[in-house]
Amino acid sequence: xxxxxxxxxxxxxxxxxxxxxxxxxxxxxxxxxxxxxxxxxxxxxxxxxxxxxxxxxxxxxxxxxxxxxxxxxxxxxxxxxxxxxxxxxxxxxxxxxxxxxxxxxxxxxxxxxxxxxxxxxxxxxxxxxxxxxxxxxxxxxxxxxxxxxxxxxxxxxxxxxxxxxxxxxxxxxxxxxxxxxxxxxxxxxxxxxxxxxxxxxxxxxxxxxxxxxxxxxxxxxxxxxxxxxxxxxxxxxxxxxxxxxxxxxxxxxxxxxxxxxxxxxxxxxxxxxxxxxxxxxxxxxxxxxxxxxxxxxxxxxxxxxxxxxxxxxxxxxxxxxxxxxxxxxxxxxxxxxxxxxxxxxxxxxxxxxxxxxxxxxxxxxxxxxxxxxxxxxxxxxxxxxxxxxxxxxxxxxxxxxxxxxxxxxxxxxxxxxxxxxxxxxxxxxxxxxxxxxxxxxxxxxxxxxxxxxxx
Amino acid sequence: xxxxxxxxxxxxxxxxxxxxxxxxxxxxxxxxxxxxxxxxxxxxxxxxxxxxxxxxxxxxxxxxxxxxxxxxxxxxxxxxxxxxxxxxxxxxxxxxxxxxxxxxxxxxxxxxxxxxxxxxxxxxxxxxxxxxxxxxxxxxxxxxxxxxxxxxxxxxxxxxxxxxxxxxxxxxxxxxxxxxxxxxxxxxxxxxxxxxxxxxxxxxxxx
Numbered sequence: 001x002x003x004x005x006x007x008x009x010x011x012x013x014x015x016x017x018x019x020x021x022x023x024x025x026x027x028x029x030x031x032x033x034x035x036x037x038x039x040x041x042x043x044x045x046x047x048x049x050x051x052x053x054x055x056x057x058x059x060x061x062x063x064x065x066x067x068x069x070x071x072x073x074x075x076x077x078x079x080x081x082x083x084x085x086x087x088x089x090x091x092x093x094x095x096x097x098x099x100x101x102x103x104x105x106x107x108x109x110x111x112x113x114x115x116x117x118x119x120x121x122x123x124x125x126x127x128x129x130x131x132x133x134x135x136x137x138x139x140x141x142x143x144x145x146x147x148x149x150x151x152x153x154x155x156x157x158x159x160x161x162x163x164x165x166x167x168x169x170x171x172x173x174x175x176x177x178x179x180x181x182x183x184x185x186x187x188x189x190x191x192x193x194x195x196x197x198x199x200x201x202x203x204x205x206x207x208x209x210x211x212x213x214x215x216x217x218x219x220x221x222x223x224x225x226x227x228x229x230x231x232x233x234x235x236x237x238x239x240x241x242x243x244x245x246x247x248x249x250x251x252x253x254x255x256x257x258x259x260x261x262x263x264x265x266x267x268x269x270x271x272x273x274x275x276x277x278x279x280x281x282x283x284x285x286x287x288x289x290x291x292x293x294x295x296x297x298x299x300x301x302x303x304x305x306x307x308x309x310x311x312x313x314x315x316x317x318x319x320x321x322x323x324x325x326x327x328x329x330x331x332x333x334x335x336x337x338x339x340x341x342x343x344x345x346x347x348x349x350x351x352x353x354x355x356x357x358x359x360x361x362x363x364x365x366x367x368x369x370x371x372x373x374x375x376x377x378x379x380x381x382x383x384x385x386x387x388x389x390x391x392x393x394x395x396x397x398x399x400x401x402x403x404x405x406x407x408x409x410x411x412x413x414x415x416x417x418x419x420x421x422x423x424x425x426x427x428x429x430x431x432x433x434x435x436x437x438x439x440x441x442x443x444x445x446x447x448x449x450x451x452x453x454x455x
Numbered sequence: 456x457x458x459x460x461x462x463x464x465x466x467x468x469x470x471x472x473x474x475x476x477x478x479x480x481x482x483x484x485x486x487x488x489x490x491x492x493x494x495x496x497x498x499x500x501x502x503x504x505x506x507x508x509x510x511x512x513x514x515x516x517x518x519x520x521x522x523x524x525x526x527x528x529x530x531x532x533x534x535x536x537x538x539x540x541x542x543x544x545x546x547x548x549x550x551x552x553x554x555x556x557x558x559x560x561x562x563x564x565x566x567x568x569x570x571x572x573x574x575x576x577x578x579x580x581x582x583x584x585x586x587x588x589x590x591x592x593x594x595x596x597x598x599x600x601x602x603x604x605x606x607x608x609x610x611x612x613x614x615x616x617x618x619x620x621x622x623x624x625x626x627x628x629x630x631x632x633x634x635x636x637x638x639x640x641x642x643x644x645x646x647x648x649x650x651x652x653x654x655x656x657x658x659x660x661x662x
Binding site for chain 2: 269270342
């Protein structure tokens with residue numbers, strides 16, 4: 001019987017991906033776990049494995065085409081029980097293409113509908129390892145970002161027909177909501193009753209301030225003077241994340257300076273020694289360790305605000321994300337349980353994760369689950385900044401460049417090494433005093449790293 | 456003649472031990488006076504020269520960690536550390552790490568040919584300069600190492616019998632032939648500098 005494998009939800013907030021390369025052709029026999037297509041998602045380029053054994057009947061989408069989660073990827077013949085149910089498939093094959101063995105273009109066939117024998121689809125990940133999305137996923141789904149995406153999706157697919165149960169459809173009709181414009185949060189994008197309720201509430205609340213930027217026209221006479229590049233998936237993600245954070249969490253930023261001569265000395269002393277063992281010791285492992293230890297004492301900086309349920313979730317694990325500059329843009333790999341790792345282990349993790357982020361070999365789950373982030377722009381240049389919180393985290397630390405400056409020690413003016421810190425926090429849940437107390441503890445550890453031994 | 460053994464362990468690291476896993480830390484301390492400390496399971500009759508101990512009125516204390524009886528004196532330094540227990544980590548792995556940090560700290564100070572020997576000893580040129588033991592609970596690991604900075608072996612010979620158990624490298628040598636001090640090996644150790652080195656080593660290597 002026929003089985004349609006859809007582009008799976010490979011992480012919360014990931015809604016689309018670009019097909020880079022097909023690994024299979026029509027008529028090809030595949031085994032469960034075989035990569036069928038190479039896709040550029042928001043943060044990584046990854047292979048999508050097929051969840052069943054079978055023979056490929058059709059592939060949907062051309063290389064370079066953007067597909068949405070829930071869109072049909074592959075139609076295949078599999079062995080097994082038939083489930084007598086009709087399912088909608090967003091991108092059925094076009095006969096002409098089928099005959100040629102060429103993938104059907106999604107835009108050409110989006111409105112079509114076909115009958116197929118439905119097989120229950122399990123949640124499948126990429127590279128066979130990615131877990132189902134959870135609330136810690138690196139692309140959080142809140143109304144802010146989603147609203148814009150749903151609108152974009154609706155614009156892109158005017159004939160888009162939402163997946164929904166009859167109950168949900170009736171509810172939408174009763175409330176005067178066009179269900180096809182509602183973004184579904186259920187399996188494979190299914191529109192749930194909650195989604196309709198939310199859409200109704202938003203409709204009742206009236207129009208929001210338009211956040212979709214206007215179209216930029218390029219005058220014909222200026223065409224030779226500009227270079228136009230299509231946004232990459234990663235850049236789109238960054239845009240959504242930044243907008244979501246700034247429009248959701250009221251940011252407040254605290255600035256501080258800490259004299260870190262002892263840290264500079266310690267790092268200098270150990271740097272060469274560890275280099276011989278292949279460990280690159282920057283200041284970041286010390287900062288990450290100190291942050292993770294300070295977070296253990298200041299739970300409000302390591303929480304999540306769950307407004308849906310009017311509660312705060314205090315996390316007793318300390319996963320520190322560190323902003324990494326890659327050729328494709330910003331990525332934030334996460335060092336899990338940093339408080340339980342030695343500084344050498346953190347140094348090794350930083351190198352491993354950032355190298356793989358730059359090579360785009362990093363796994364999605366290595367970009368998820370952060371509880372606090374650090375951005376070290378000082379490694380390039382800059383003293384202070386107003387970092388944007390990596391929402392739904394509630395704080396981010398910006399680390400500036402260490403500068404030599406005169407400082408007063410024991411009543412004497414002496415040369416010092418000053419590290420500028422800028423910490424943005426979500427002022428809904430983190431009070432200024434909490435932030436200040438956290439920074440004070442952090443500064444104490446950075447000023448005298450050996451005090452970390454006592455934390 | 457029987458020796459009275461104090462079961463009230465009240466040395467400087469006792470607070471650390473009592474705090475258990477609520478405390479994480481490392482300290483280096485120097486005993487204030489001469490004393491004998493027996494291991495948790497030590498048999499005083501088997502390990503101590505009771506007559507001399509009683510005659511010289513040397514206090515004897517029982518510690519919570521394992522191992523044989525030792526002599527503590529103001530010429531020695533004790534490294535005590537406590538940290539959260541990792542149930543997956545084997546005992547010898549802990550010893551290797553703890554002892555490794557101590558030997559690295561001494562190497563930084565120019566001490567040569569210093570290495571781990573036996574289960575948890577530290578030796579220079581094959582002579583014992585420190586002994587270590589561990590107390591491990593479900594929640595935490597408490598380690599201490601007694602380092603002979605400048606002491607001689609006279610007190611050991613006077614108060615301790617030949618130990619009932621010995622590491623391979625001891626080769627039945629007497630205290631005098633088996634034990635040395637850093638001073639005897641030509642190293643003047645500044646305890647404060649050693650402590651700083653030790654802490655920075657530990658900071659990098661431990662969780």
